[in-house]
Amino acid sequence: MNRRTTHTTTAALAATAALLLTACGSGDGDSDGDKGSKSGDSGKAAADSSTPPAKKKQTKSAAQLALTKNEVPAHAVVEPSDDFVFAKSRDNIKLSKPVCAPLGHAMSQFPVGDTQDSFVRVAEKKEFDGAFTYITLATYAPGEAQSTMADMTKAVSACAGGFTAKGDNASNVYDSVTSETTGTAPTPGAEESLAFRATTKCQGDTHTVRTQATRHGDTIAIYFAMDGSAFTQSRSGNGKIFPAVVKSQEKKLG
Template sequence: MKRTALAATALSAAVLAGLTACGSGDSESDGDSGGKSGASATAPQKKETSPAERVAKLAVTADEVKGYEVEQPAADDEFVFAKSQDEVTVDKKACAPLAYAMNQLPLGEPRADLTRTAAKNGLANGLTYVTLNTYADGGAKTAMADLTEAVSSCGGGFTAKANGNSSPYDSVAAEKADGAGDESLAFKSTMTVLGATHTMHSAAVRRGDVVAVYFAVNGRAIAESRPSDTKLDTPVVRAQNAKLG
């Protein structure tokens, strides 16, 4: 059969295959003179945190969500739908942000991004992906606006393709957001694989110049052609939102 992107990613999860974030300091010298011989003192400046370091520090950890396994997806996972936005095409241009959000790709043009997976009970109930993006001024608001527009424009579904794989989504519908951060949204999507319908739930939260995207899927159910309706893991979402501030 022609595997879909989610089925492929899910299958890797089902067999427990491996599930990405990617200063300098200087000093100043101040001469102090006043009738005495010149004296200088050097004081090291505070090391500047890079965008990649920042999102890494913001990412939720297993210690913050007891009972969950929190991991970084393997960069060389053969079942990954796409490794960059450039590899993805959609039949409806407005739906591209949805394809990115549901395949752990960055939204818009972030300065840095990373993804973590959180699972409980050996993936029996599916897993929640958390993708963090940090932007230059205004980029986070634009990314949220584009994703919001995609949810409202793509209710009838769309198809995303990458690397010879096709992922057809039957529908997309907005859901009630939890009001976290400076702005938030939530939505669900459906797809049919070998006659079985799967519902995946997603959310996005912006706090300042950082956007967290959440996506829940039951890979085992997709691999076994069992219908599924996978909710986001609330403890994971709450813990990650709390770290955003």
Template sequence: MKRAALAVVSVLSLTSALTACSGGEDTPSDARTTPKAKQITPAQRLAKAIVTEDDLPGYNVSELEAEYAFAKSSDEVTVDKPGCAPLAYAMNQLPLGEPRADLTRSAGAGYGKESIYITLASYEPAAEAESVLAGLAKAVRECGGGFTAKAGKNSTAYDSVTAEKGTAPGAVAFRATTPFRGITHTVRTQVVRDGDVLAVYFSVNGFAIADSRRPSDAKMPAKVVTAQNSKLAQ
């Protein structure tokens, strides 16, 4: 299936005292000045906030492998029901709306188990994140009958979309069913807002889908969601 830490260096510069030629008294330019610390960029902030293996013992946390991506960007995705596009983006590690920065990691607990994809995206202003989340909730309500998403040679049909209760206040959560080689698989998505950042969690059992011999019902590990939400709140 589908497959940085920030160091802010603050340099303090002291200005030398200037002495008047006649009396040797300090001039007003004697004052010391301290330059401002470097501004952290949205991308750097997300790199610092994303979970690592230290935050998730027992999980292998890695970068998304581009060759397994459904699409490189949301611009490549077409949906037979346009109103369902946010769902397709959320389930394929594509940012919702127009964030200032986004970052994705995958967390796997071992062979045969679910893989959880975590996408963080920051917005300006923070109200934009709230608006995007509301748009996703609307799509969940309106796309219960399913939809099909395509990107290049990739195509995924979702037979159903059902709202679920999230593990965090204000979260938007849903499950979707998708058939592959005649076998139905259930995947789960949860989106949580923390100020101007949205955390999108997508859980899928890629091993079962690749095996194509048994259905799968991917769960959303509370451990992963809690670890990432806690790190965002720091």
């Protein structure tokens, strides 16, 4: 995964918000049940027989499919900063509930499941408002993307009561996970999609973050949104995925 530091307003504030989110954790996350929560091991759920099969094998890498700096109208897309990342690797994330591993990974800008390769970008509006949408792309061996989507769907239901994800330095405590529709963010051509929101508290303020995942053949795109300015301004936040970012990325995947 390419996660080099980029010195831009987006990367700097996104890193600051990530640091504050991490700092809100207790640092003592319950990891007693984290056996089997390593990279690619989230208690694989068999893909539903009604799940549409992959239409074609994806020949492009995640890096080739990623959005570039000026591909989204009125938005800037850059590489996220490595400063203050929640965890240096996916293996370092410990989950209080192993079944929640796909959600913990997705909300920490890591790919889900057994991938062939992955790539991460972060987007902001050019009329900057402190909000961010991260895009994590991953490619899979035939059949693995479908199994991964099944794992994520299972996790959204199983983790409704919340869970704790413990990183290298602190913990993120998610109080709830709720399934959402994806109607506000168009997903043309996707064979499967899911969306959910999660809530967490920081210094008494409630923050809602949102995640959406789509599958195109053997490629999965994960979109994660947070209101970065809410963390830096000590107020409640309501992250919303940028529809223009999803539309542009999905077009490249389609």
